[in-house]
Amino acid sequence: MKSFMKHYKFESSIIFFELLFQNLLLLGSTLITMYMAKLVMEGDLRGILICSAGIMILYLILHLLFWSYDVHLTKVIAKINQAMRENLNHQMLSKSVEQLKKGDSGEYLSWYINDLKEAEEKGIRNFYDAIDEIIKLVLGIIVLGAINWRLLLCTLITTGMVYVLSHRFGNDVKQESEKVSAIWEKFTKAVKEQIGGVRVLKYFGYQDRFQRQIEGESKELEKQRYIYVKTQGKATLKIRGINSVASFVNNMVLFGMCALRVIPAEIFFGGGNLINQVKNSILTLSELRVAMDGARPYFEKINRMAEETEKKKELPMINNEIEFRNLSFAYSEKPVFENLNLKFKVGGKYGIIGKSGSGKTTLLKILLGQLTSYSGELLFDGVDAAVYDTESFYRQMAYIEQNVFLFHTTIRENITLGAEFQKEELEEALRNSALYEDLKSFPQGLDTDVGENGDCLSGGQKQRVAVARALIHKRNILVVDEGTSALDKINAKKIETALLKSKDVTLLFVSHHLEEKDMQKYTNVYCLGEKVAQ
Numbered sequence: 001m002k003s004f005m006k007h008y009k010f011e012s013s014i015i016f017f018e019l020l021f022q023n024l025l026l027l028g029s030t031l032i033t034m035y036m037a038k039l040v041m042e043g044d045l046r047g048i049l050i051c052s053a054g055i056m057i058l059y060l061i062l063h064l065l066f067w068s069y070d071v072h073l074t075k076v077i078a079k080i081n082q083a084m085r086e087n088l089n090h091q092m093l094s095k096s097v098e099q100l101k102k103g104d105s106g107e108y109l110s111w112y113i114n115d116l117k118e119a120e121e122k123g124i125r126n127f128y129d130a131i132d133e134i135i136k137l138v139l140g141i142i143v144l145g146a147i148n149w150r151l152l153l154c155t156l157i158t159t160g161m162v163y164v165l166s167h168r169f170g171n172d173v174k175q176e177s178e179k180v181s182a183i184w185e186k187f188t189k190a191v192k193e194q195i196g197g198v199r200v201l202k203y204f205g206y207q208d209r210f211q212r213q214i215e216g217e218s219k220e221l222e223k224q225r226y227i228y229v230k231t232q233g234k235a236t237l238k239i240r241g242i243n244s245v246a247s248f249v250n251n252m253v254l255f256g257m258c259a260l261r262v263i264p265a266e267i268f269f270g271g272g273n274l275i276n277q278v279k280n281s282i283l284t285l286s287e288l289r290v291a292m293d294g295a296r297p298y299f300e301k302i303n304r305m306a307e308e309t310e311k312k313k314e315l316p317m318i319n320n321e322i323e324f325r326n327l328s329f330a331y332s333e334k335p336v337f338e339n340l341n342l343k344f345k346v347g348g349k350y351g352i353i354g355k356s357g358s359g360k361t362t363l364l365k366i367l368l369g370q371l372t373s374y375s376g377e378l379l380f381d382g383v384d385a386a387v388y389d390t391e392s393f394y395r396q397m398a399y400i401e402q403n404v405f406l407f408h409t410t411i412r413e414n415i416t417l418g419a420e421f422q423k424e425e426l427e428e429a430l431r432n433s434a435l436y437e438d439l440k441s442f443p444q445g446l447d448t449d450v451g452e453n454g455d456c457l458s459g460g461q462k463q464r465v466a467v468a469r470a471l472i473h474k475r476n477i478l479v480v481d482e483g484t485s486a487l488d489k490i491n492a493k494k495i496e497t498a499l500l501k502s503k504d505v506t507l508l509f510v511s512h513h514l515e516e517k518d519m520q521k522y523t524n525v526y527c528l529g530e531k532v533a534q
């Protein structure tokens, strides 16, 4: 958290001055009250009236200051929240596609929703509250010291003890907070999973499974939150217990000094307030410290540096060929293929067939750099692919997966991904993906909203949007993994024909349904396990 707040030194110093001003006015009212005690004893009614009016004016100003402070604090916190989100974005974007696939979107969701909220509530807000308390403490010490150093010394000794001891209670709170954070991730993951599958459960009449799964995770979460609150409560209780003893000692000293006339009677009123100010500040600081210990795990996550990976070269434009040489791959102990030798010439059109589970998708994932633990070689223009940054593969290759992802926005945005294209380029992509005719049936055409994950489009239309997206972004190597499996035959043929015709595109087309007569249109068709045509 410290390193994070350093970036907001300027904002924090303004907050500091706002709080300082507020506290000076509060202190002013305490000193006036102390003076009023003297006036009461002297029976000076006029003085009492003037002092009361002064206190009233001070409080009117103070209420204005409190309001403007709240508004300003909200603005600063919004700025910090935004920066924390940017940190998380950076972490997300620095992950390779392979790492992203290993993670779970529910877990990432929990970072953005739960961890940020906890970091704000337990960390940032408490940090500014702590600044407030430190100012109160310092002002209290200065004025109390000026009134009577013995009183100050006694207060510091007794309440300082509370602060030092509070440190011992913070570690337990931090540990429990770490557990809560982990369980939040698990809970978000489970809820996301169940919401994603709720339709399937309803089709098969397993609504109770939805209930059970969420209930189970929710119970675990609530149990851990309860343990956390209990641990924090215990720590606070111990701190307050020690503080009560400290207060008793302080009161005895104050009453004793007054009774023995070591300090004048009027100081009894104001001095009591000041002792309370110092004592309460130390008590609150102790509690804030424990609460901020609970925020640490969240900041550690938000501040986690993007995983440093060895910086590799960008893949240069592939001009000649892609080759798999003696390629073998296994998922753990399960071999998928061994000593595979395949060549793909740039601009060539290749079909990849083979029975289900023969490794077609796995082969594409290796080509795209998503799986790197293979033996043998993947060569781009004769150079080992391992020397290149796998992220740069995507600047030349577009992958049309079996399950197309669409953003909840218009068809246009899903194709262009927000970039600007000429009208003609867009039309060409629409025609070559066989989407052009479909658009006529949508009243809003390209500006039709596709719904959540493209729910308002048919399976075939979704895949055609993905093909148009790949074509317009002019990736030279198009890797289509049964991308047309959900299309009707006529449209599937249209896309296949268009892709086979496009001169500049190197096509790797994985299919279950390649007909014998169509195989001639391909440069080569590889059957995983055996070679079908040359």
Ligand SMILES: Nc1ncnc2c1ncn2[C@@H]1O[C@H](COP(=O)(O)OP(=O)(O)OP(=O)(O)O)[C@@H](O)[C@H]1O
Residues within 6 Å of the ligand: 331, 334, 336, 354, 355, 356, 357, 358, 359, 360, 361, 362, 363
């Ligand atoms: N992440 C994974 N972990 C473990 N095994 C996997 C994983 N992904 C795939 N497999 C297994 O590897 C084998 C090859 O899978 P792959 O998806 O490459 O086959 P495919 O030829 O594309 O299949 P289909 O035609 O059914 O899509 C299968 O037996 C599959 O169960």
